[in-house]
Amino acid sequence: MSAAPQRREEILATAAEVFAAQGYNATTVREIADAAGMLAGSLYYHFDSKESMLDEILSTFLDELWARYDAVLAAGLGPRETLEALVIESFREIDRHRAAVAIYQRESKHLLAQPRFGYLAGSQAQFEKAWLGTLERGVATEAFRADLDIRLTYRFVRDTVWVAASWYRPDGPSSAEEIAGQYLSTVLEGIAPRA
């Protein structure tokens, strides 16, 4: 059931691309197999099911994401610097795992209901805690405006970051860091000129 690791990774990367392009439900295992240069039945030598491919794609992504986030959160930065670092790490993650991020965005909401994907809920809660905490700390220390609706701001920031996975291209004109910079400038300073 495990077999040569490299073929597995290839297939998984292929599957992630197809899932991201068409949606998990709309993707047939035959399409994945075609893209991987094999027949549908052959996938089952490497994976238990279509669902287990999805599971592996998402959990691998989340594991890596949390490794980065945890490093940032443990660094003892101020709220503004924390927010900057989280945003930069998020765009880097989009750069590295674009397909996985896009799948996560699209599918996590209904997957939450299934026990197998329960860990998505945990991740989401941690995620919210990290961002909300940073925003709250920032308001308390006057790093951010006092009149922010924190929950709304959290949602705006979160959505804008992750939705970028749907249009970001690694070979596009702007690097992940450049996009993060532009984004931070917009969110922190606003698009209106400062007096």
Added chain:
Amino acid sequence: MSAAPQRREEILATAAEVFAAQGYNATTVREIADAAGMLAGSLYYHFDSKESMLDEILSTFLDELWARYDAVLAAGLGPRETLEALVIESFREIDRHRAAVAIYQRESKHLLAQPRFGYLAGSQAQFEKAWLGTLERGVATEAFRADLDIRLTYRFVRDTVWVAASWYRPDGPSSAEEIAGQYLSTVLEGIAPRA
């Protein structure tokens, strides 16, 4: 093919809710029928196909959206006021047609390829033109910062507005106008305090 308008609308509203909650592909016609209190086959008295329900949901939504947008664009406002009005109308549209907006967000990308949904591409192009034009005008007249990456800003603004459909609840604590206000404040002034 047309039939009693009221029942049609009911079914369509029901279908939109289910599509928004589960995704178009993952929704079975039986689920729509159950939610509408009828048998699956009975839907076909009112509609040609599952796809034609989706079509009608999306085109109705876009028609209404464009009526509002066109009114704003024809009003001769300055760029900042235009942007504010577009954002407000967008949140109002989310308030009125939350399900349709959520479906649009989730499905429009693959639907574009199908001839039947070609109008989505047209709408998208117009959309881009309206927002990009407003941003450009704003930079030219110094209503917006001179160093904006206009395309990136457009994407940030567009995505964040529409993604709100995935969490907005009409009976939630904030009205559409309040959310629009908070959002505009963030985007225009930034979350960092002004000197």
Added chain:
Amino acid sequence: MSAAPQRREEILATAAEVFAAQGYNATTVREIADAAGMLAGSLYYHFDSKESMLDEILSTFLDELWARYDAVLAAGLGPRETLEALVIESFREIDRHRAAVAIYQRESKHLLAQPRFGYLAGSQAQFEKAWLGTLERGVATEAFRADLDIRLTYRFVRDTVWVAASWYRPDGPSSAEEIAGQYLSTVLEGIAPRA
């Protein structure tokens, strides 16, 4: 269940045309209703079922056919004259009930199996008896060639006559009687010139 006779006849004639054009199975009651200027459900005021329409079309046709055939067979004609008269009556029947004949040709074989259409078997047996008997009598009296394979000849004659229903048009260049004449000339004398 019975109601105004004239409307019934109209509907039945309409149904027969549609059945003949598309086949019984491939015809929907909606198509019949459309052609008759009403809704599908309304047909059920006049008829019990789609099948009962078919039944009435076929039995009406067979009743009339047998009235004519019986008159011919009772006339005490010689075999050649009997055959001529049967052929002429057959083409006249095609002229009068083209649709019913075409339906009979296409559908009678499988209908035979259903109890409701058992009478088709009876009719077919009588039919065979009349034609085979005439041919046998003709061979015996030297009105027909002595070396005929009577069963094969019967099939040739029978099929060719009735298949004409699939191309005959009442408003075509040749009348039923003219076609019968040509056909009889071919079958009786052959297409090769007589010495």
Added chain:
Amino acid sequence: MSAAPQRREEILATAAEVFAAQGYNATTVREIADAAGMLAGSLYYHFDSKESMLDEILSTFLDELWARYDAVLAAGLGPRETLEALVIESFREIDRHRAAVAIYQRESKHLLAQPRFGYLAGSQAQFEKAWLGTLERGVATEAFRADLDIRLTYRFVRDTVWVAASWYRPDGPSSAEEIAGQYLSTVLEGIAPRA
């Protein structure tokens, strides 16, 4: 889409028998699958659709038929010999592909309208040309009677030949060649004794 040739052929032959016995529309894919010893869904490993089975049955039959007809027409025979050869080849084709011929007879008329089966129209036109031409040539050279209505004669001859597919049995008392002989004798010489 292509797959193991032998299983395909078996299924196709089975489908042809069922189509011939019950009609294309009245045949369910489940019946075909039952007759082929598999489940309905399994047919779709070998064929795209029920319609594509029909298509393959008919086009295979017509390809072979035309190979034979073309050989006859290219042989430079006189009109009577050409007609004899065409009739003999036709009965041989009925012997080889009885089911396909029966299906062709029953279904070709409505299939003509569908683009996919447009080739049926072409075949029909060629067919008419071959037979009409032979008859015309025969009348011109006095091989056939001068007073023939050629179009009517064509129809009679065509119908009688092909309708035989509905009753012919390969294991019946008469071989294809014997039936052809009897038929030619009837058509050429007539059933009345020559003076």
Added chain:
DNA sequence: GATGAATGAGGCTTCATTCAT
């Protein structure tokens, strides 16, 4: 490791039929 062939559940859709109005 992979293929070819099949399974079986389930999806969308059609359609004859019913029935209250």
Added chain:
DNA sequence: GATGAATGAAGCCTCATTCAT
């Protein structure tokens, strides 16, 4: 006499999955 709306059975087809080779 007819309509509008629904029923429920059945049809074609898709697809994740299995398994012998």
